[in-house]
């Protein structure tokens with residue numbers, strides 16, 4: 001990756017901040033049918049399949 005290419009990427013703290021502010025405490029059913037409560041220490045982990053349309057599943061269904 002060139003220096004210019006590298007500079008187009010934001011830091012992970014910004015991604016975390018965006019997700020945290022948008023999702024804090026919210027509850028969702030995922031594409032796999034399981035559930036997630038954000039910012040809950042017993043909540044499911046989540047995998048985001050990248051692409052034109054994001055597919056969001058729990059970590060157990062991501063394999």
Ligand SMILES: [Zn+2]
Nearest residue numbers: 032034058061
């Ligand atoms: Zn699942």
